[in-house]
Amino acid sequence: GQQVMQIPQYQHVQEGEDFTTYCNSSTTLSNIQWYKQRPGGHPVFLIQLVKSGEVKKQKRLTFQFGEAKKNSSLHITATQTTDVGTYFCADRVLGGTSYGKLTFGQGTILTVHP
Amino acid sequence: SQTIHQWPATLVQPVGSPLSLECTVEGTSNPNLYWYRQAAGRGLQLLFYSVGIGQISSEVPQNLSASRPQDRQFILSSKKLLLSDSGFYLCAWSRDRGRDYGYTFGSGTRLTVV
Numbered sequence: 068g069q070q071v072m073q074i075p076q077y078q079h080v081q082e083g084e085d086f087t088t089y090c091n092s093s094t095t096l097s098n099i100q101w102y103k104q105r106p107g108g109h110p111v112f113l114i115q116l117v118k119s120g121e122v123k124k125q126k127r128l129t130f131q132f133g134e135a136k137k138n139s140s141l142h143i144t145a146t147q148t149t150d151v152g153t154y155f156c157a158d159r160v161l162g163g164t165s166y167g168k169l170t171f172g173q174g175t176i177l178t179v180h181p
Numbered sequence: 182s183q184t185i186h187q188w189p190a191t192l193v194q195p196v197g198s199p200l201s202l203e204c205t206v207e208g209t210s211n212p213n214l215y216w217y218r219q220a221a222g223r224g225l226q227l228l229f230y231s232v233g234i235g236q237i238s239s240e241v242p243q244n245l246s247a248s249r250p251q252d253r254q255f256i257l258s259s260k261k262l263l264l265s266d267s268g269f270y271l272c273a274w275s276r277d278r279g280r281d282y283g284y285t286f287g288s289g290t291r292l293t294v295v
Contacts, residue, residue, distance in 0.1 A: 100283050109271055110225070112283025155225070167213045167232075167275050169284060173224040 071096075071158050073172030081180050086146050088175035090139040090156035098159050099132055099139040100169065105152040113141075115159070146179045153177070183208035187272045187287030194294055200245075200259040202290050204272030207253065212274040214255040215284065216247055219269040231255060267294045 072091045080086050090099065098117045102110040114123055116132035116139060123130045129142045143150055153176045157169040187204045194200060206212050216228040227240045229247035237247050244263050248256045255272060269291050273284040 102283070109286040109289050110284070112285065115283060153223075168227065168230060169215075170227070171225040 071156060071170055071172040073156055073175055075175055076173065077176050077178070079178045079180065080146050082148060083145050086143040086150070086177055088141050088154050088156075088177075090141075090172050092137050092158065095136050096132075096139070096158045100157045100159055101130055101139075101141055102155040102157065102171075103152050104155065104174070108152075110155060143177075146177070148179050148181055151177060151179050183274075183285065185272065185274055185285055185287045187290060189290055190288065191291045192293070194262050194292065196264055196294055197261045200257070200262050200266070200292070202257040202270055202272075202292075204255045204257075204287055205253055206255075206274045209253070209274070209276070211252060212276065214249060215273040215275075216255065216257050217271045217273065217286075219271060219289075220267075225271065229257070262294045264294050267292055 074089050078086055098115055100115045101113040103113055104110045114125060114130050116123060116130055119136050120134045121132040127144045131140045133139060139156055141154055153174040155171050155174045157171045160168045184207045213230065213232050215230045217225045218228055219225050228245060229237055229239055231237050231249045234249055234252055237249060244266060245257060245259050257270060259266060269289050271289045272287040275284050276282045
């Protein structure tokens with residue numbers, strides 16, 4: 068089945084530094100969703116990217132979908148301690164009997180040092 | 182507005198005992214429902230999903246089963262728990278056939294099998 072690889076596994080940054088996590092697939096992704104999970108919490112939906120080359124921004128967060136729809140990235144500018152958590156990408160199946168099913172990457176654990 | 186309820190929040194069960202985790206969704210009809218397991222705070226593994234009452238799809242062979250007795254109720258069960266069943270269990274819902282919506286997760290159940 069579809070596999071979504073996410074790197075890095077861990078990222079430690081000083082507050083104010085930038086952070087990027089990457090999501091890659093050997094096959095074309097249907098669409099990409101990004102989630103954030105705070106320590107001890109549950110994943111929370113951030114955004115969905117559908118179109119090739121799409122770029123979306125949410126305040127300090129920038130999400131990109133590759134031109135070939137085989138990769139995606141999440142970039143955080145000037146990290147804050149509130150950004151701590153695990154960031155997941157997920158590919159959403161759009162057709163057939165598995166419609167709506169998400170395949171998650173392994174996640175990137177972000178630690179921000181004040 | 183839509184809400185998802187999952188209980189209990191934590192559970193410690195002996196090996197060989199039965200399990201029943203319940204998830205209910207309010208404020209929507211005919212949702213797609215999902216059970217995920219997260220081990221060691223990392224990736225999310227899809228266990229079961231359901232697109233309607235009585236319709237259950239299993240993703241991995243395991244010691245667990247799922248049922249959907251009502252439109253907005255999803256139950257995860259086991260007749261005899263194994264040590265390897267320990268983990269963080271998350272229920273989620275998404276809109277049926279909606280392209281632009283992410284999953285909404287419940288707050289999860291931390292299961293420890295001893």
